[in-house]
Amino acid sequence: MLIFLLLLMPLTALAVLFQNKLLNGVIVLGVFSLLSSAVYFLLGAPDVAVTEGAIGVALVTFIYVIALSDQGRLKVIGEEVPRFLFREGGKLKGVDYEILQGFAREQGLELEVELASREQLPYRIAEGEKDFIAGAFYPTPAQEEQFSLSLGYQQGHLVELPLREGSDGERIGIFEGVPVEEIEDNLEDEANFSQYRGVAEMISAYQRGDIDRIVIDHARLGNVMDEIGSEVERGEDFPHLGTIEYVFAIDKEREELHSDFQKYLKQLLEEGELERLIRKYFSQTGI
Amino acid sequence: MKRMTDYKVYLVIFLLAAFSGLMVFALFSTQREEEDLGQFYLDQAFAKTGANNVVSAIYLHYRAYDTLLEVLVFSAAVLGVSLFARWEKDDSGGVDRRSSVESSVIEGSGALLFSPVVLLGVYITFSAHLGPGGGFAGGVIGGTAVLLVSLAIGAREVGSRFNEERLKRFEYLIIFLLLSFVFFSLSDWGIALLEGMELSSLIAINAAIGLKVFIGTWAVLHFFIEHRGEV
Numbered sequence: 001m002l003i004f005l006l007l008l009m010p011l012t013a014l015a016v017l018f019q020n021k022l023l024n025g026v027i028v029l030g031v032f033s034l035l036s037s038a039v040y041f042l043l044g045a046p047d048v049a050v051t052e053g054a055i056g057v058a059l060v061t062f063i064y065v066i067a068l069s070d071q072g073r074l075k076v077i078g079e080e081v082p083r084f085l086f087r088e089g090g091k092l093k094g095v096d097y098e099i100l101q102g103f104a105r106e107q108g109l110e111l112e113v114e115l116a117s118r119e120q121l122p123y124r125i126a127e128g129e130k131d132f133i134a135g136a137f138y139p140t141p142a143q144e145e146q147f148s149l150s151l152g153y154q155q156g157h158l159v160e161l162p163l164r165e166g167s168d169g170e171r172i173g174i175f176e177g178v179p180v181e182e183i184e185d186n187l188e189d190e191a192n193f194s195q196y197r198g199v200a201e202m203i204s205a206y207q208r209g210d211i212d213r214i215v216i217d218h219a220r221l222g223n224v225m226d227e228i229g230s231e232v233e234r235g236e237d238f239p240h241l242g243t244i245e246y247v248f249a250i251d252k253e254r255e256e257l258h259s260d261f262q263k264y265l266k267q268l269l270e271e272g273e274l275e276r277l278i279r280k281y282f283s284q285t286g287i
Numbered sequence: 288m289k290r291m292t293d294y295k296v297y298l299v300i301f302l303l304a305a306f307s308g309l310m311v312f313a314l315f316s317t318q319r320e321e322e323d324l325g326q327f328y329l330d331q332a333f334a335k336t337g338a339n340n341v342v343s344a345i346y347l348h349y350r351a352y353d354t355l356l357e358v359l360v361f362s363a364a365v366l367g368v369s370l371f372a373r374w375e376k377d378d379s380g381g382v383d384r385r386s387s388v389e390s391s392v393i394e395g396s397g398a399l400l401f402s403p404v405v406l407l408g409v410y411i412t413f414s415a416h417l418g419p420g421g422g423f424a425g426g427v428i429g430g431t432a433v434l435l436v437s438l439a440i441g442a443r444e445v446g447s448r449f450n451e452e453r454l455k456r457f458e459y460l461i462i463f464l465l466l467s468f469v470f471f472s473l474s475d476w477g478i479a480l481l482e483g484m485e486l487s488s489l490i491a492i493n494a495a496i497g498l499k500v501f502i503g504t505w506a507v508l509h510f511f512i513e514h515r516g517e518v
Contacts, residue, residue: 013303017296046419047342050411054427059504062434066511 002042009035021108023072026064033057074109076100077125078135079118079198082222083281084246085135087115095154095277096134096248103264118175118198122146125251133249136219140177140197143249148258151265152245154278156217158183159238161224173202173211182242183215203227217244337486338416346421347489351469357423358496362462365503372510397439404432412497416486422493426500433505437512446509454502461499468492 012032019025033056041049078085078096085094092113104111113134116124122143124130136156139149158178174180176195184191194211196202199220205211206228216224218238248265250258268274332344346354412425437445471477472488481488 010307014300017299045342047340047415047421047424050419051421051424051427054424054431058431059427059508062431062508063511066508 002039005035005039005042009039022068023065026061026068029064030057030061033060072109073112074100074104074107074132075130076111076113076132076134077116077121077130078113078133078137079121080115080223081136081219084219085113085115093281094135095281096136098277099153099248099265099268099274100132100134102268103261106264107260117200119200121249125249128251131251131254131257136217136246137249138175138177138217138244138246139249140175143177146252147249148252148255150248150250150258150261151269152247153265153269153274154246156219156244156246157238157240158215158242158244159218159221160241161214161216161221161228171211172213172215173205174215175202178215178244179242186239186241199223199227215241335485336416336489338489340416340418340420342419343415343421343489343493347492348485351473351492354492354496355465355469358462358465358499361423361500361503362458365458365506368507368510372514394439397435401432401436404435405429408432408497408501412493413490415493416489422496422498423500425493425497426502427504429497429501430504430508434508437508446513454506458499458502458506461495461502465492465495465499468495 009032012028012035016025016028016032019028033052037049037052037057040046040052080086081094083094085092085096087093097113100113101111114130115135121133121137125133125147133147136154138156139147160172170190170192172183172191172193173196174183174193176197178195180193183193194205196205199216202211202214202216203224206214214224221238248261250261265274268277328341328345328349332338332341332348336344336348338344338348408425408427408429410425411420411428412422415421415425433445468488469492472481
């Protein structure tokens with residue numbers, strides 16, 4: 001019995017090193033403590049066995065679990081965009097949300113989503129607070145460098161909000177990173193573009209009168225129209241001005257998370273699960 | 288979190304192997320001349336301290352300085368955790384997270400188990416002179432009992448029922464009392480004064496250690512929970 005336990009101890013110690021998930025390593029470490037406690041008992045040192053049992057098995061394991069509880073979360077920050085990531089009746093929903101939920105379940109992580117404006121997103125990742133950017137995200141060239149990006153999982157169509165009354169419409173506001181050339185080709189008139197980091201900046205520029213028109217992806221149209229109180233009918237047909245691809249952005253230091261997520265997204269694509277998800281949220285309007 | 292690179296794993300394995308080799312070498316190369324010392328304790332301990340458990344007699348009487356320094360090491364660890372926790376608090380700005388556990392099974396079993404586990408801790412602390420046990424183990428068991436309750440009703444709730452400052456002052460007071468008592472009991476006139484009271488002093492020291500370790504354990508768990516979120 002004693003020999004068996006003594007042989008088992010180095011094996012469990014080695015097993016700790018080769019665990020892929022930290023939490024599993026902690027549990028195996030607890031098993032190691034339990035074994036050593038049994039060994040102490042068999043060697044006639046019940047006092048030490050009791051102490052080892054209390055400290056090694058219970059206390060240390062708990063402390064590690066608490067310390068790792070931060071690691072067990074998938075921390076996502078995203079812009080609230082209808083159909084992609086939005087709140088309905090106090091619950092989060094959307095294509096992005098369901099993709100992340102599935103991924104978190106597969107990884108054994110707890111999903112934690114915080115909504116923020118597009119302007120804030122990059123900083124929160126840079127500070128190491130968050131792992132993921134979601135919510136129909138498309139990066140600026142600088143952000144393409146800054147983050148690891150996932151596959152493009154859905155295309156967004158750029159449309160324009162109608163003219164401000166009494167202007168010639170020359171000055172157009174767009175997001176940073178949107179392909180300007182394509183829009184220029186599709187527009188009939190000459191135009192000057194000003195780039196903005198997010199919806200809020202763009203709207204305040206519009207209200208100041210810095211820009212006459214806003215070119216934005218269709219998904220965010222609702223966000224902008226609500227803000228400026230546009231009278232345009234939602235169901236109206238908008239001319240197509242360009243295409244962008246939505247991606248997820250992942251903290252560049254989390255290489256493993258990035259490759260796992262790419263694999264997961266590819267699998268969704270191949271199984272047609274992604275298409276089903278998108279159809280679920282886009283069926284009403286058929287965009 | 289990156290995985291350990293392969294060479295680091297091999298380095299660790301190599302160091303472990305070398306260390307085990309050394310241990311085996313040491314095992315066979317030491318000569319044992321102290322066997323009569325063990326017999327000496329077995330013969331003398333009960334008569335001198337009145338403790339059935341020779342282990343307790345040794346670590347609380349003959350080797351009381353060792354035990355005392357061990358308590359100090361534990362206190363230093365607790366102090367380190369609390370300092371680091373306070374340091375981290377400033378830039379995180381106090382994250383407010385509610386308990387993620389909302390299971391009535393956990394709540395119920397937490398409430399049900401709390402008293403028996405605390406009782407076990409107390410028993411192990413106070414019966415160390417009769418059988419296996421001691422202040423360290425008993426204190427830690429008591430601390431995990433509080434952890435059990437914080438799993439059930441949330442650590443913030445439990446923490447709000449303690450006055451943290453007073454608890455900390457109390458802990459330092461115990462350390463001070465322990466220190467002075469051990470130095471006193473090991474001095475010549477202390478030994479003379481405590482003649483015939485060795486057993487009660489053993490129990491008293493164990494109780495003090497148990498209380499101290501209990502507070503320290505809870506403090507560490509509390510700091511961790513406060514800064515890492517609920518379990």
